[in-house]
Amino acid sequence: MPRTIWSGAISFGLVTVPIHVVSATEDHSIHFHRVHLEDMARVRTRKVCELEDREVATSEIGKGYEIARDQVVPISDEELRDLPLPTAKAIEIVAFMPWESIDPIRIGDGYYLAPDGQVAAKPYKLLRQALERSSRVAVARYAWSGRERLGLLRVRGEAIVLHAMRWPDEIRDPSSLLPPPVELSDEEIDGALALMDTMTRDDLDAPEFRDTYTEAVAELIEAKREHREPPAAPEPAAESGQLVDLMAALKQSVSKAKESRGETAEHADVHEMPKKRAAKKQPAKKSAAKKTARKPRKSA
Numbered sequence: 001m002p003r004t005i006w007s008g009a010i011s012f013g014l015v016t017v018p019i020h021v022v023s024a025t026e027d028h029s030i031h032f033h034r035v036h037l038e039d040m041a042r043v044r045t046r047k048v049c050e051l052e053d054r055e056v057a058t059s060e061i062g063k064g065y066e067i068a069r070d071q072v073v074p075i076s077d078e079e080l081r082d083l084p085l086p087t088a089k090a091i092e093i094v095a096f097m098p099w100e101s102i103d104p105i106r107i108g109d110g111y112y113l114a115p116d117g118q119v120a121a122k123p124y125k126l127l128r129q130a131l132e133r134s135s136r137v138a139v140a141r142y143a144w145s146g147r148e149r150l151g152l153l154r155v156r157g158e159a160i161v162l163h164a165m166r167w168p169d170e171i172r173d174p175s176s177l178l179p180p181p182v183e184l185s186d187e188e189i190d191g192a193l194a195l196m197d198t199m200t201r202d203d204l205d206a207p208e209f210r211d212t213y214t215e216a217v218a219e220l221i222e223a224k225r226e227h228r229e230p231p232a233a234p235e236p237a238a239e240s241g242q243l244v245d246l247m248a249a250l251k252q253s254v255s256k257a258k259e260s261r262g263e264t265a266e267h268a269d270v271h272e273m274p275k276k277r278a279a280k281k282q283p284a285k286k287s288a289a290k291k292t293a294r295k296p297r298k299s300a
Contacts, residue, residue, distance in 0.1 A: 018116035091142040108164035191250035198257040
């Protein structure tokens with residue numbers, strides 16, 4: 001059983017669901033120690049008081065807010081815990097929304113909410129089934145680690161998952177990063193859609209969705225432990241330079257994607273989507289063909 005991170009309750013109108021919060025994910029990355037390269041001894045971070053120039057114990061360390069360089073206000077964990085917030089002991093649901101209306105950039109780490117005892121079983125199941133049947137998610141507020149947070153509750157199997165969310169003012173405006181205006185033809189957009197169709201998957205269980213970096217680091221460590229040469233790095237791909245013919249690049253990408261899936265490349269041509277027939281016009285107006293740009297498809 002994963003370690004409980006936080007205990008409290010879900011507040012759903014007048015319904016209260018006692019819960020335990022546990023992490024929904026595991027870290028399988030390889031972690032390194034900092035060492036002194038001459039003798040491989042551990043290098044550790046020591047906590048030193050700047051005024052007394054001595055190392056201090058964890059029990060001597062607390063929180064402080066710097067108002068000015070020579071004025072720091074101490075704040076204890078007890079004072080933060082006892083703040084008069086309704087969300088200090090509860091995950092307070094404030095709204096329900098369609099899942100599609102949530103911008104994924106605002107969604108953070110996920111946690112499982114486990115019912116706390118038999119008394120929580122029925123209201124927990126009630127909330128889970130209500131979310132499932134409505135195809136909605138719940139937006140909630142809660143307070144952890146000295147700050148109030150925004151969260152999203154959704155159903156995953158038989159469990160309720162809480163995702164941390166970022167507040168609106170924590171999302172940066174990307175407008176300054178956008179490229180200059182460019183024109184795209186229908187043929188180029190159709191080519192991109194054909195490539196997307198070729199690369200579409202039904203799940204994330206395919207071999208390409210594995211952590212090859214961690215596998216390579218593990219192999220490097222094993223090779224050094226056995227005093228043998230680590231695997232040679234693959235040759236870097238040749239620089240293609242600036243794309244000149246976008247359609248040629250799309251067709252070549254479709255061909256490679258089909259080959260990687262074991263499909264024949266002979267049918268890898270990009271075909272333009274059929275266009276609606278235009279109504280007959282006067283001969284004088286035929287030369288004034290108007291280009292239309294396809295609107296981007298809305299993602300689910």
